[in-house]
Amino acid sequence: MPHAGQVVFSRLEEVQFGKPAAETVAELARRHQAERVFLMVSGTLNRETDEIETLRRALGNHCVGTFDRMPAHTPRSAVIAAAEQARAAGADLIVTLGGGSVTDGAKAVQLCLANGIRDVDALDKVRAPAPVNSPRVRQISVPTTLSAGEFSPISGVTDERTRVKELFRHPDIVPKAVVLDPAVTRHTPLWLFLSTGIRAVDHCVEGICSNESSPYGDASALHGLALLARGLPRVKADPSDRDARLDCQIGAWLSMTPLVSGVPMGASHGIGYVLGAVFDVPHGHTSCIMLPSVMRWNKPANADKQALVAAAMGHAGEEAADVLDAFIRGLGMPRRLGDVKVGADHFERIARQAMNTPWVPRNPRPIAGPAEVEEILALAA
Template sequence: MTELTFMTPPRIVCAPGGLARLGSLAAELGGTRAFIVTDPGLTRLGLGQRAVAALEAAGLSGTVFDRVEADPPYAVVRAAVAHAREAGADLVIGLGGGSSMDTAKVVALALNSDQSLDEMVGTEQATGTRLPLICVPTTAGTGSEVTFVSVLTGDDGMKKAIYSAKLLPDIALLDAELTLGMPPHVTAAPALDAMVHAVEAYTSRTRKNPVSDALAVKALALLAGNFETVLTDGGNIAARSDMLLGSMMAGMAFVNASVGAVHALSYPLGARFHVPHGHSNALVMGPVFRFNIPAARAQYAELAAIVLPGRSFNSDKDAANAFVDRLEGMLTASGLPTRLSQLGVTAADIPAMAQEVTEKITRLIATNPRDMTLDEVMALYREVL
């Protein structure tokens, strides 16, 4: 019998138009003064005010904090905590992409904790009692609405990860209507990120398990099967719903099985060059997955049947290569830049990035199917320079 511990939020609500239920859901958690954490773009789209209206319809009040940035720095999190205290918040709502939800999770915990952010970093280092928390994703990508991790940018400019069961939201509210009409590049990067989550969970060397495997396979089928549709038909609510569900399932898979070297190589791109997380993962996934084939050939062959249904292969090696080709093809189809040089990265930047990966992000190399040396990491970066 396989022994495992699998953690996930106690309640998931998946319904187009579900944002209208935000007030009643918050009330069920005992909230009266909600603090909504989001970003300026969603405020311009009116989503923050729609969330406030849903709260007010249920007799609750809502305060919007919309200063979240990509790879949220500590300064933004501290500002959010200060605003939440001033507002007398008794419930926190993360509305947006992964950065907004990651920020909201830490705010909900920090409001009842005496710890500094650095003291929370690591695995189960966080103390205190979290306020009630609802996460509402507006992109199909990060899966942060169902994870117990928040990734922030420390005062030193380095990525900092807080892993704690206390960060699991009470409710994940999935409303596919919130993703309608998003531009193709805004849709594509998170979707590719979610597919990387599914693949790296399925091939995790140290924490792969039957529950995460089942979720990863279904997630990849939903994401790959609807990717081109949502790029060309942004208003397709059925495809958008499947993408959001797939993203959530991939999040459940990876947070319990871990990610690997794609994420390790992507982190310096976000911290040093401010490449959005999903895009940075998509840029390096092809080289990393090809590098992994000697160790993960059979698993990639299994996943080839998911992303290339009905196609037959002469060998696991052919299937694994076709699998990676398919993922790289989706990056090309997305219209996103496919080379690091297009984003300001130069050959001179590669040694320092590779050193960061092999010396400071070793936990993700440890879960990758194949170990990597400093020279191998530099070579992988050069493949997409």
């Protein structure tokens, strides 16, 4: 039987890359006839750099407010606070400038504005598969990290009551436009830029290695992986190398093609959700720690696909897990659960929660229950 599958295209309308962020955003806002632009931005960038003020000046009187208090992992309470401020400002466009938590927060704010959500409990009403109103206030994103959530119609929001990261989905919460400007990433701490780059590597690798991979996703992910494999070490060696930073940004963009087009991620992403929500491990670090061990555990199920990964990273014929391990170590990133103070006494809880994520049940080597997740965690201990 011939290979069969499905590719889904997102409602992202355009990506502008290699251009100054502020003037590009201002032009996009004019083109979309936005009159009241609400900013959701990194607090650090707002306090310690001129990037946000430059964006405000470019937007002029059309900028009607700024929210800069989104913590890591996008807690529900901060989403509600941002939505209330955007609602009060009468926003007709949201512009984000910051990392993945800010980006995800704005995607959730779109749902709040469209569905009258005004408190943390009411967010339950817009979680899939509940029917919801389509967002009317859309988003333009300027990312400062490489986690690449700006290319996805999924928002990850943490419920502080349960410390569980929940997914909110709607095809229209993907930003209308993304602006990739390497200059704005120069303020991002190097550890954060590099570790979220490994998050993008994780998107590529789990997309390629999925049992549900597609030729379309593979083509993008393999090229994205090659760009990241070359670009990340260049940024570490010379943080002022804007060409290398742009290569990484484009690699992160391409890394999302499998996920956005319908290819599921695997156990690295699933376990990572739990490590982030429960133990506050940064997103990028979860991939640094888990991806090589997941690859090692999965090899009996997908050795042929793992060979493609090693080749794309410039190490044809070598073990993909070893290539990834050495690459991550070379960037100076954490490699073991012990490095982030997660001990074996937590493995049972992590494994149990990971089984409830969207991705662990679709891992390429079947995971029947928590015991198999604990085997992977032991490899990463």
